[in-house]
Amino acid sequence: xxxxxxxxxxxxxxxxxxxxxxxxxxxxxxxxxxxxxxxxxxxxxxxxxxxxxxxxxxxxxxxxxxxxxxxxxxxxxxxxxxxxxxxxxxxxxxxxxxxxxxxxxxxxxxxxxxxxxxxxxxxxxxxxxxxxxxxxxxxxxxxxxxxxxxxxxxxxxxxxxxxxxxxxxxxxxxxxxxxxxxxxxxxxxxxxxxxxxxxxxxxxxxxxxxx
Numbered sequence: 690x691x692x693x694x695x696x697x698x699x700x701x702x703x704x705x706x707x708x709x710x711x712x713x714x715x716x717x718x719x720x721x722x723x724x725x726x727x728x729x730x731x732x733x734x735x736x737x738x739x740x741x742x743x744x745x746x747x748x749x750x751x752x753x754x755x756x757x758x759x760x761x762x763x764x765x766x767x768x769x770x771x772x773x774x775x776x777x778x779x780x781x782x783x784x785x786x787x788x789x790x791x792x793x794x795x796x797x798x799x800x801x802x803x804x805x806x807x808x809x810x811x812x813x814x815x816x817x818x819x820x821x822x823x824x825x826x827x828x829x830x831x832x833x834x835x836x837x838x839x840x841x842x843x844x845x846x847x848x849x850x851x852x853x854x855x856x857x858x859x860x861x862x863x864x865x866x867x868x869x870x871x872x873x874x875x876x877x878x879x880x881x882x883x884x885x886x887x888x889x890x891x892x893x894x895x896x897x898x899x900x
Contacts, residue, residue, distance in 0.1 A: 703780035720836045730792050736802070739809065742769065742816035745896055748842035760887075764791060769817035772880035773867055777820050779883045780865050783843045784822050788836045797821040810857055810866055819866030827854065827863040849878045872880040 704861045736744045747765040748754045756767045756787050757774050768777045777798075785791045802815040813819035823831070832840065837855075844853055851872075854864030 716796055736808065738812040738814075738816040738818065739807075740813050740816070740818060740867055740869070741816045741886065742773075742813070743871075744812075744815045745769075745817055746802075747801050748817070752817075756798075759796075761787065762786075762791065764793055764796050766796050766816060766820055768798050768820065772876050773818050775880040775883050776847065776850060776867065776876065777818075777865070779887075780843055780847065781820060784840070784845070787822070787839045787842075789823065790831070796825050797824050809859075810854060811861065811864060812851070814865040819864060821863045822865065823863050825863070827861040829855070829860045829862065831862045848875065850875050 708878045738744055743753070745752045749756055753769050754890040755770050755774075756769050757770070758765045758779060759778055759781050762782060764781070764785070766777075766781065768774050774867050781791075781796060783842050798814070798820050801818040802812070805811045807815075810819070814821070815894075821827075831857075840853060840855070846850060850867065850869055851865055852868035854861030854866070857864075867876065
């Protein structure tokens with residue numbers, strides 16, 4: 690009788706082990722359980738400024754933003770290098786030569802994201818795609834009418850690629866920024882035109898037109 694019970698116990702145990710093994714073969718692994726269907730972890734997207742450019746954490750090292758000289762003005766400003774650089778330095782040069790001569794403290798470029806309001810155009814400073822000219826003079830009425838006319842001429846040069854904070858709400862007359870995204874062809878086209886002007890005697894920023 691003892692032998693018979695032992696055999697029955699062995700058979701029952703073998704059956705149980707077989708069932709557990711079969712279930713284990715069809716159950717997902719621990720990794721699959723941690724990432725159920727429809728809830729897979731997505732790569733985190735980098736933060737962007739209001740105009741769609743990636744915010745930079747620093748300048749001049751492991752960054753798209755580098756400090757660049759403003760030719761002929763004795764100034765420098767940290768901006769996104771390449772096409773943005775060409776366009777923003779053109780804006781600064783024209784302002785310096787034609788609106789008001791600037792000192793070093795009159796010009797700001799990149800600012801840390803913690804120092805700007807992320808939902809406003811000033812956030813573009815954090816991506817290096819904006820500059821402040823005369824940072825303390827952002828209120829409406831900070832420029833004379835003839836100066837505003839020249840600012841409008843600068844904006845016309847830039848064919849919609851650059852926007853002036855004086856046209857925003859709230860107004861910030863010190864702010865100029867790239868108004869198109871990184872993939873917009875108009876930026877590259879404008880930068881190429883500006884480089885052409887700069888390379889041609891009698892053209893470019895600082896040249897007084899004779900009528």
